[in-house]
Amino acid sequence: MSATTAVTASAAESADPCCAAPLPVLGRDVTVPLVTGGEVTYAALDYAASAPALQRVWDDVAAYAPYYGSVHRGAGYLSQLSTDLFENSRKTVADFLDCRDDDQVVFTRSTTDSLNLLAAVLPADCQVFVFETEHHASLLPWRDARVTYLNAPRTHEEAVRTLERALADRDPYGPALVCVTGASNVTGELWPVRELAAAAHAHGARIVLDAAQLAPHHPVSVRELDVDWVAFSGHKLYAPFGSGVLAGRADWLRGAEPYLAGGGASRKVTRRADGGVDVEWHDSAARHEAGSPNVIGVYSIASACKALQEAGFETLVERERELIRAVRAGLAEVPQVRVLSLFGDDAPRVGVISFVVDGWNSSHFAAALSAEYGIGVRDGLFCAHPLVRTLLGSEPDEPGECGAPEAAPGERSLNAIRVSFGAGTPDEHIERFVRAVRELVSDGARWNYRTEDGRCVPDTEAGPAAA
Numbered sequence: 001m002s003a004t005t006a007v008t009a010s011a012a013e014s015a016d017p018c019c020a021a022p023l024p025v026l027g028r029d030v031t032v033p034l035v036t037g038g039e040v041t042y043a044a045l046d047y048a049a050s051a052p053a054l055q056r057v058w059d060d061v062a063a064y065a066p067y068y069g070s071v072h073r074g075a076g077y078l079s080q081l082s083t084d085l086f087e088n089s090r091k092t093v094a095d096f097l098d099c100r101d102d103d104q105v106v107f108t109r110s111t112t113d114s115l116n117l118l119a120a121v122l123p124a125d126c127q128v129f130v131f132e133t134e135h136h137a138s139l140l141p142w143r144d145a146r147v148t149y150l151n152a153p154r155t156h157e158e159a160v161r162t163l164e165r166a167l168a169d170r171d172p173y174g175p176a177l178v179c180v181t182g183a184s185n186v187t188g189e190l191w192p193v194r195e196l197a198a199a200a201h202a203h204g205a206r207i208v209l210d211a212a213q214l215a216p217h218h219p220v221s222v223r224e225l226d227v228d229w230v231a232f233s234g235h236k237l238y239a240p241f242g243s244g245v246l247a248g249r250a251d252w253l254r255g256a257e258p259y260l261a262g263g264g265a266s267r268k269v270t271r272r273a274d275g276g277v278d279v280e281w282h283d284s285a286a287r288h289e290a291g292s293p294n295v296i297g298v299y300s301i302a303s304a305c306k307a308l309q310e311a312g313f314e315t316l317v318e319r320e321r322e323l324i325r326a327v328r329a330g331l332a333e334v335p336q337v338r339v340l341s342l343f344g345d346d347a348p349r350v351g352v353i354s355f356v357v358d359g360w361n362s363s364h365f366a367a368a369l370s371a372e373y374g375i376g377v378r379d380g381l382f383c384a385h386p387l388v389r390t391l392l393g394s395e396p397d398e399p400g401e402c403g404a405p406e407a408a409p410g411e412r413s414l415n416a417i418r419v420s421f422g423a424g425t426p427d428e429h430i431e432r433f434v435r436a437v438r439e440l441v442s443d444g445a446r447w448n449y450r451t452e453d454g455r456c457v458p459d460t461e462a463g464p465a466a467a
Contacts (some may be wrong), residue, residue, distance in 0.1 A: 023311060023318050024055035025238065025424030032374045035447050035458045040374035043429035047236070048185050048352045048420035049378055051216060051320040053300075054238040060303040061241075072264065072286075073294055086225060086295050089302035090285070096305035097230055097247050098221035104250040106285045107243060107298050111212040112137040114231035114246035115179070117288055118208055119145065121256035126175040129166055129205070131159070132386040133186075133342065138179045138210045139386070145177075152390045154342060160199050167203035176205035182214030186384050186391070186418070188324075188352030189343050190214070197226045208248070214237050216422055217320060217350035219313045222248065234297055237302040238424070243297025254283050262290035270420040308423070316423050320351050323421055323430050327353055330434030336360075336441050340416060351421040354382070356392070357441060362415045367456040368445040373436040375429070378418045388416060 031039040044052055071076030071086045090105045099105065108114045119141040122128070128142040131150045139149075148166055153159035170176060178200040183190050193209055200207040206228040211220050215232040222230055229248030229376065234241065237416060256279055258265040265287050270282040281287050308316065328345075331337045336358040341347065357365055366379035381388045394414050419433060448462035 021311075021315060021423075022424045023238075023307070025052040026055060026058055027052050028424070028426070034374060035460075036372040036464070041081065043373070043375040043432055044434060045419045045425070045429060046376050046378050047216070047422045047425070048188075048213060048382075048418060050240075051238045051422055052341065052424055053240045054304055054307050054424070055190075056307040057239050057303045061300055064297070064299060068295065070292060082295055085250065086293065086298055088244055089298045092302040092305050093245055093247065096220075096309065097245075098155075098219075098223050099247055100223060102250060103222065104116075104253055104285045105245060105247045105250050106253065106288050107293060108231075108246055108375050109242055109294070110137075110235070110244040111135075111231045111233040112141075112244075113209060114244050115208070115210065116141040117246055117259045118177075118229060118231070118252075119143070120259050121252045121288075122177060123175045123252065123255070125172075126177055127170055128177050128179065130179045131162075132390065133184065134179065134181055134384065134387070135185050135212070136383045137212070138181060139384075142179075149386075152342060152387060153315065156195065156343065159192060160195050161222040163196055164199045164203065167200065167205055173204070176200075176203070176223045178205050178207040179210065180207065181210045181212075182220065183217065183352070184342070184351045184384075184387070185213050185352060186354050186382050186387050186416075187341050187343075188213070188349040188420070190218075190348045190350070193225050193227065199380070201226070206249070213352060214348060216308075217224070218317060223283070233343065234301040237301060237304045238307070238422075239297070239300035241294060241297035241300050243294045243301055245301065251281075253285075253288060257281075258290060260290040264293075265290035284441055311423070320422065323355070323425060323427075324349060324351055325423075326427075326430050327434065331355060331437065334438055334441050342391070351422070351425070352418065354391075354416045354418040355427065356416050357437075360440075361413045361456070362417045363413060363451075363456040364445070364449055365440065366417050367449055368440055368447070369433070369436055371449075371458045372440075372446055373432060375433055375436055377433075380415045382416075382418055394415065398422075 027044060030042045032042045033039050067078055067081050069082040071083040094105050108117055115137055126145050128145045128147045129150060131140060133152045150162050150166055153162055180196050181191055182193055197207045208229040209227040211230050211232040214220055216237045220230060229246060229423055231246050234243045265281055267282050270278050272278055331339055338356050340354045352428050356362060362379045366377050368377040369377055392414060445465055448459040448465050449456050450459040
């Protein structure tokens with residue numbers, strides 16, 4: 001048995017069974033204080049921002065940590081072990097994504113970093129096509145390219161037609177890239193990725209899939225979806241420590257200057273007679289991984305990939321569908337609640353649901369869920385400003401931010417509430433959330449709130465709300 005095998009075997013033996021539903025995650029027993037008195041087990045319903053770490057991931061990392069060493073350039077045992085683990089993690093991710101044999105897996109800091117890396121290697125005169133519905137990580141990196149922003153479609157068919165028209169009309173007809181999400185970080189709705197990939201390729205374009213919200217909830221096959229690249233983040237895949245992935249075709253990556261210049265990216269550096277420096281860069285994924293890599297973060301992603309595959313995506317997807325049905329049914333019973341959607345009630349989706357409540361500032365509502373019920377959700381525009389503005393029917397210049405707006409409790413604000421969940425969510429958290437929404441709408445908040453530093457918080461001086 002190799003040293004790396006020993007580490008992973010030790011971790012697997014100490015982990016909770018990964019096939020249980022819900023999957024064991026860190027923080028499942030954490031209690032938080034309520035402003036009304038007492039404590040309650042925290043209901044983490046903000047998976048779309050960062051999912052809790054799987055216990056399996058934590059155990060794997062803890063087992064490896066004593067063996068940590070610098071990768072690729074060390075002669076010592078721990079460095080060799082860490083290098084082996086790092087490169088095996090690359091293969092694990094490739095298997096998880098069902099990559100093609102000649103695809104590269106590049107490790108980055110996040111989805112945002114992955115897409116900025118891809119933006120940096122675009123060929124000259126490349127045109128980029130992106131729907132306004134994208135997260136800012138997909139919407140904003142293309143600063144040195146000609147970008148066409150496409151209006152939000154209301155059906156899958158409209159999305160494909162819109163893209164086909166835009167690609168057919170491009171002038172001049174040169175290299176092009178389409179960027180599309182797999183699942184919306186606002187509505188949770190799945191996008192027709194395979195159909196969009198076919199449309200892109202039919203018009204001589206390539207396509208990158210933002211799988212940040214898709215990969216934690218559904219299997220992602222690069223081959224079946226026929227995408228050219230896929231990007232995702234570890235922290236949404238139950239793997240903390242700040243690492244991400246860009247996986248896909250190698251030619252644009254090999255043909256561009258390194259994303260970062262430095263050690264690890266260079267194969268050979270020599271001085272010229274004139275005093276300058278000549279550099280020969282790696283052609284492998286290392287070309288864009290300069291510096292000491294985040295070995296712990298990379299290994300945690302690989303561990304999460306294995307855990308999800310071993311648990312069985314079919315089982316995880318079906319359980320999540322039941323949770324989605326429970327949330328949507330509970331919200332449907334409250335007339336004051338409006339769920340945001342592009343494609344309609346019957347659209348397939350993951351466990352991400354955004355809504356607004358008549359008569360409530362969304363920041364106020366989210367604050368009450370936290371302070372009075374111990375429920376963590378998110379409010380704001382979710383770093384998808386154009387999409388949320390479209391869904392709320394607002395004017396393009398109406399005030400609103402990624403975080404909470406300055407509107408005081410009770411005042412209208414341009415923001416929404418997002419509840420999100422996944423493989424580690426217990427039924428009780430969903431039941432408590434639905435009950436809390438119903439009680440807040442019917443009875444109001446039990447405490448007074450005020451705006452402080454842009455956040456809605458309990459007003460400890462004013463105390464309980466009047467009965």
